[in-house]
Amino acid sequence: MTSREHQRRFESLLREHRRIVFKVAGLYSRSVADREDLVQEISAQLWRSFGRYDEARAKFSTWLYRIALNVAISQARRWPAMDRHEALDAHHLDSIGGEPVAEPDERVEALHAFIGQLDPLNRALILLYLEDRSYSEMAEVLGISETNVATKISRIKQKLRGQMTASSGA
Incomplete structure (x- = not known):
């Protein structure tokens, strides 16, 4: 493959999967400027x-998620601790494919706030989970075992249930 064909292939695949890049960037950015950067x-x-990239070893989307999340997590670790966790707002939802609800639902807002408080690895895990990725693919993208994926998801769900129950006053 010539270098020009190589570049065209890359551009085509990136165009086809660009939504993933914007979702990851939206989830890990603090502002529109940060998201663009x-x-x-x-x-x-x-x-x-x-x-x-080896097509025989991984789907392009899996490979892309792995790189995008590694870059985003590395960037998030460089920010001061007080800036790391931010509730998701409209600019985040637009960039990660969510649609702002005309009349805000308190439970949806609470879920977004919860996700915004997660550490970078767990935030990546939830992004993949909400994208209906298999545990196997999540493990491959994040470089952890499937058992670890299942355990982390279970703990996150348990923590979320506890927060949602506490916020509803039950």
């Missing part, structure tokens, strides 16, 4: 790594 950084890292 993160999209650029993820795209640059994808291009730098594309020569090592």
